[in-house]
């Protein structure tokens with residue numbers, strides 16, 4: 001839990017499940033709490049983070065080692081926390097972040113096979129006790145997500161991985177929800193948008209984010 005008066009909400013899932021599509025809706029729900037909402041994303045959210053994002057996603061860095069990828073995610077996160085997330089929470093705002101550390105467990109842990117103890121060490125170092133108040137995992141079969149994402153743009157360096165990589169990512173997300181049910185919720189994102197948003201509203205109420 002963030003321990004701040006504003007809420008720290010993160011949005012997760014494999015590519016194409018609707019994170020970007022649902023951000024505006026979640027933001028409007030958070031604004032019902034009477035506090036402004038700072039919307040941001042990872043990797044990115046700061047000039048340094050966005051530069052690291054470009055290096056992480058562009059094809060010119062094919063073959064990057066998994067450890068380098070992991071450390072760049074946390075370098076971007078350290079900057080993001082210090083310059084954006086913590087100041088926003090300290091000022092009493094809600095923060096809505098498109099991906100955060102659960103993505104690292106899913107992609108670098110589940111996808112790349114890095115031991116989750118290494119990830120937990122970095123998480124504790126960079127974040128201290130800070131954890132999101134609620135992580136919403138938009139879940140859909142890999143084929144559905146990839147088909148939706150493929151309609152939108154050409155794959156980046158991570159998106160060009162094979163289906164088995166994304167199956168491991170999806171599986172790790174679902175495991176995280178099983179381990180941390182008090183702060184990680186799964187929404188079935190394979191259904192029509194209206195039904196996805198009904199579920200989002202429900203989990204936000206269930207987890208005490210909204211009355």
Ligand code: Z5A
Pocket residue numbers: 013014015016017018019020021022042043073098099100101103104105107108148149151152158159189190191192193196
């Ligand atoms: N990454 C990592 O490896 N480790 C980390 O620690 C972090 C990140 C933080 C960038 O993420 C990459 O960074 C990501 C993980 C890695 N790589 N991958 N793969 P990103 O979030 O910027 O990129 P993304 O995951 O590829 O997001 P996306 O492709 O933009 O997907 P999305 O935002 O979830 O989907 P969308 O754009 O909202 O929707 C896609 C399409 O589906 C669009 O046409 C919508 O209109 C449509 N859509 C959405 N919902 C529905 C429903 N319900 N029905 C029908 N159609 C729908």
